Amino acid sequence: MAVRQDEAVEREVRVAARPETVFAFLVDPEKQVLWMGRRAELDARPGGIYRVEINDEAVARGEFVEIVPPSKVLVSFGWEGQEAGRGEHGVPPGSSRVEVTLEPDGDGTLVRLRHYDLPEQARDMHGQGWELYLGRLAIAASGGDPGPDPNQPAD
Numbered sequence: 754m755a756v757r758q759d760e761a762v763e764r765e766v767r768v769a770a771r772p773e774t775v776f777a778f779l780v781d782p783e784k785q786v787l788w789m790g791r792r793a794e795l796d797a798r799p800g801g802i803y804r805v806e807i808n809d810e811a812v813a814r815g816e817f818v819e820i821v822p823p824s825k826v827l828v829s830f831g832w833e834g835q836e837a838g839r840g841e842h843g844v845p846p847g848s849s850r851v852e853v854t855l856e857p858d859g860d861g862t863l864v865r866l867r868h869y870d871l872p873e874q875a876r877d878m879h880g881q882g883w884e885l886y887l888g889r890l891a892i893a894a895s896g897g898d899p900g901p902d903p904n905q906p907a908d
Contacts, residue, residue: 776823
């Protein structure tokens with residue numbers, strides 16, 4: 754089934770690092786939590802688990818669908834528990850797809866994220882979330898510190 758472009762949330766960011774470096778931040782749990790989440794369980798192979806705990810209420814879960822190092826990661830995606838059942842914004846685990854492509858761009862990488870199969874009313878919220886996290890990815894993958902995740906409570 755073809756997805757119309759206007760049905761996908763799309764974001765992109767340029768990262769001052771090579772695709773191989775950026776790719777590791779998408780598949781390595783220790784690098785994942787530098788830009789998104791406080792804990793991550795990632796088994797980067799088709800059928801392997803994708804689980805990123807943002808905070809007590811927000812836990813993303815799905816599985817890896819396609820991995821093409823260092824240029825593409827496709828995961829199924831949704832939210833566990835309370836987040837999944839949150840009214841009209843509910844996106845159950847694995848019910849949507851997130852595709853990240855990495856394209857060499859001079860001495861850096863153009864990162865394109867497309868989030869498909871979201872309910873219309875959940876697109877703005879997810880678009881804002883990806884905007885935040887891709888900005889944090891750009892900082893972390895280029896060797897910087899993005900600071901505390903604003904979606905995590907302060908200690």
